[in-house]
Each structure stands twice: as C-alpha cells, then as structure tokens.
Amino acid sequence: MITELLADLDAESRELDELVAGAGDWSLPTPAEGWTIGHQIGHLMWTDRAAVLAMTDPEAFQAQPLTGDVVDRTAAEAAVLPDLLELWRDSRKAVQEHLRQASGKIVWFGPPMSPASMATARLMETWAHGQDVADALGVERVPTKRIRHVCHIGVRTIGFAFLLNGLAVPDTEIRVELTGPDGEVWTWGPEGAEERITGPALDFAFLVTQRRNRKELAIEATGDTAERWVPIAQAFAGPPGGGR
Incomplete structure (x- = not known):
C-alpha cells in the first residue's frame, strides 16, 4: 500500500512542480490571504522537513517551539529563498525515502500517524496548496484518481x-x-x-x-x-x- 501511495504522492508533486517551474513570477498572490506562490511552495518544503524530523528524531520534533504564527512565518521566510524549487524537490524526495522505510506511529502536529496516513496527508497538502497555485495562475486542473x-x-x-x-x-x-x-x-x-x-x-x-x-x-x-x-x-x- 505504501508503494502505491508514494507513487501517487510523487505524481501529485511532479504535477505541481511542472506548474510552478513554468510560472515565472512566484510573487504572484494566491487566494490564501497574504500568501504568494512562493509561500505555498515554501510551506510544502517546511512541512516536508518537519515530517522528516518527526520520523528521524521525534523528541526534537516535539521540542521545537510552535508559536501561533509559525505557519505564516516559515512560509514567508522560505518564499524568498532563491533556490526554493530545488529545496522543495530535495525535501519531498527525503520524505518519500523515509516513509518507504518507516514503521510504527509518527508523531505529528495532530494525532500520531501511520506511514500510510502520513503519505496520504502529504498528498492532501500538496493537492490543496497546488490548487491555490492553480487558482492564482488561472489554470483549471484536470482531476485524477489521486x-x-x-x-x-x-x-x-x-x-x-x-x-x-x-x-x-x-x-x-x-x-x-x-x-x-x-x-x-x-x-x-x-x-x-x-x-x-x-x-x-x-x-x-x-x-x-x-x-x-x-x-x-x-x-x-x-x-x-x-x-x-x-x-x-x-x-x-x-x-x-x-x-x-
């Protein structure tokens, strides 16, 4: 099951990658208030890294300070990185590699997740933030079985x-x-x-x-x-x- 999930996660990520790689201006605002295309990809990268930390060092994941503005702040910080696209490619690859080897429950911001549930959650987030990007670009995505x-x-x-x-x-x-x-x-x-x-x-x-x-x-x-x-x-x- 995890193999199929990771294949779908990879396909969803690649579809969004193709969309943003050709977008040009990542400062274009999306329907999420205050968030540009860069914020959307930056958030996905940050969350990927958080997932890797949760799998590799759960104590460090749970010890990190999570202030109320953490989502907006980290997205804004990542949005201005000149190599953000490559960083996101690296982070999603790392998530998939760790999920392929993971077992047991993974700590998270909500309830702990199984590797399959984490893969599903990453796909859900990729699809959702990808929709924000598509709406910003005026692109109508063709829905898939994913x-x-x-x-x-x-x-x-x-x-x-x-x-x-x-x-x-x-x-x-x-x-x-x-x-x-x-x-x-x-x-x-x-x-x-x-x-x-x-x-x-x-x-x-x-x-x-x-x-x-x-x-x-x-x-x-x-x-x-x-x-x-x-x-x-x-x-x-x-x-x-x-x-x-």
Whole structure:
C-alpha cells in the first residue's frame, strides 16, 4: 500500500512542480490571504522537513517551539529563498525515502500517524496548496484518481474536526458516497447508515481542504450529524480553519 501511495504522492508533486517551474513570477498572490506562490511552495518544503524530523528524531520534533504564527512565518521566510524549487524537490524526495522505510506511529502536529496516513496527508497538502497555485495562475486542473486519497483523509478526520471545534465526537456513523473523475463511485461507512454525504469527489476534496465554499459545491448532507460536520470539515492538522 505504501508503494502505491508514494507513487501517487510523487505524481501529485511532479504535477505541481511542472506548474510552478513554468510560472515565472512566484510573487504572484494566491487566494490564501497574504500568501504568494512562493509561500505555498515554501510551506510544502517546511512541512516536508518537519515530517522528516518527526520520523528521524521525534523528541526534537516535539521540542521545537510552535508559536501561533509559525505557519505564516516559515512560509514567508522560505518564499524568498532563491533556490526554493530545488529545496522543495530535495525535501519531498527525503520524505518519500523515509516513509518507504518507516514503521510504527509518527508523531505529528495532530494525532500520531501511520506511514500510510502520513503519505496520504502529504498528498492532501500538496493537492490543496497546488490548487491555490492553480487558482492564482488561472489554470483549471484536470482531476485524477489521486483525489481519492484527499477524500479518504477527509472522511477519516470527521471526528477530529468535531474535536477541533470543541464539540463532542458523534457516535453516529456516516455513509459517504462520492463520484470520482471517471464516474466510479467511492464509498466509506455502512451502506445502510441514515446519515449520508453524497456528491462529486472533487467537490468533497474542495470541502475538506477548505478550498471552496460549500455554497459552490454539489455536496448533499442528510441527517443532523452530517449537516453539523459539513461546515467544520477539515482534513488538515492545526486549529479550526476559516478557509484558505
């Protein structure tokens, strides 16, 4: 499984690499307030390095000071590096190499992760920040089956989203049915569940990465728990997001 995940992570990274390598002006603002294309790639590089540290020296990872502005600050610092593209290429290669050899749980900013979950999270972040870059450049990306990984982590973090927002984790199971780019239906949860989420997989990926407003998405929620979850859906670690 990890081999397939890493192959998809590499493919997602290469697609974004091709987009930014030809972008020219990395100071172009993206839809994330205050973030340029350089910030987006700088953040991916910084997070890659954090993941490597978590795998190689978990005590040092946990000891690092994490102030409230760490995400914005590190992205800004990396954005001005003249060799940022090569640094990001190196960092993502290092992540993949370490994940290929990793075993057991990996400490992280949220709950500890298995190597497979970490690979999925790196793909999710690459896809999400890649969307910011694509939007900045006015490029419409063609969705691939790789968004299934983004959807998967979105489903797996339903309880996490409730906790982040100070809410009790519901014990009600939710059935999620999404239509992939090729028309295949991807499902999670018990088939007979009354609580349901349905819609296009791409729209669900936008929702859980907070890259689009729900009003723009063809996501249908049935049941109280499903309805309460959709506005707080969040597939990434960190405090509750307010959009990009």
